[in-house]
Amino acid sequence: MGAGVDGWTPGQRVAVGMVVACGRCPACAAGQPQLCDALVELGIDADGGFAEYMVAPAANLHRLPAHLSFAQATAADPLASVLHGLAAVAVTRDDAVAVFGVGVIGLYAVQLARRAGARRVVAVGRRDDALRLAQDLGATAVDLRGQDPVAAVRDLTGGGASVVVEATGAPAVVSQIVASAAKGARIVVLGVFHEPAPVDLGAVVRRELRLVGRLCYTWDEYEQALAFLASGQIRPLVSHTFPLAEISRALELVRRRGAIKVVVEP
Ligand SMILES: [Zn+2]
Structure with a gap:
């Protein structure tokens, strides 16, 4: 000390x-x-x-x-990051929430949206294990490999999500989160973007969307x-633990997206 x-x-x-x-x-x-x-x-x-x-x-x-x-x-x-993010969109029982991304951020967003009583929670992703987990946690899973995620979200939410959580950091998803949003929807961006992504601001204006970013906690x-x-x-979502001596294996598993969440224990 x-x-x-x-x-x-x-x-x-x-x-x-x-x-x-x-x-x-x-x-x-x-x-x-x-x-x-x-x-x-x-x-x-x-x-x-x-x-x-x-x-x-x-x-x-x-x-x-x-x-x-x-x-x-x-x-x-x-979880604290997602609490900080969802505080910006204040989910209620009237909301249909679409979560894009089923990494841990997306999976905690699913849990917190369920806890807030959202009438519907849809999770969009492309990994079998994570989509199954999203379903276990109370979401309706949409596998974007087999369908148009925007059409699926609009269908499952009755015309568009009133809250959209972006948890991918993938520029290609940005047009989808805007297109999936209902009129007046709140969109919170939690992903870490390393390159600029185009946003259809015309749609943001016409549908009076609120688009906010949130960082950390x-x-x-x-x-x-x-x-x-x-x-x-x-x-708590922990899929694998490794001793510190095997950190290379742990990082390798993360790089090839073979785990939900890896913990290294010294
Ligand atoms: Zn300061």
Whole structure:
């Protein structure tokens, strides 16, 4: 423990949020650390958890609930991101929700939309194991390999989804999320896009769509994610675990999309 840190004791079980913010810029002052001018994402911009030991600011620690294992607690990070994202679209019982992408982000979006009571949740993807899991979690699965996903979503939602969650980061999906949206729909983009994607702004205007992006999470949302996992309200999704010595195999499995979520245990 570093000098000046208190409130923690060595040996305590903790989870570590990845958002390291300066605490002084206008975004931080407004309670939006994920928009910090000097944002550092642990594990991306700085060394993360693929190690026996890592250094993290005390402000990023969360007490781990007693009956949550370390592997289960890894779900808090993606779940917190989805909590942050869905807060922007406020799903209610009247909503028909379409989730594009059935990686862990999409699968947590399915769970949270179900939990919010959405009248219909449709999950669009192209992987058998993940589509089966989406179905188990309460979604109607649409396999885009065999059908036009836009037509399928419009059909299953009765004319268009009132909430669309983008969880792929694939530019080709952008036209589909707009085309799948009902009039007045809210669209939240959670995928990490590495290249620009064209958006039909004419459709956004004509159908009065609301299109928002969301990144990471706040400390409170991470805490909420841990509480949902600890209480069993949200199912942690971990398909494989590897010891640190076999991290190359773990990364290889992720690269060839052979897993839902891989955890490396030091
Ligand atoms: Zn800041």
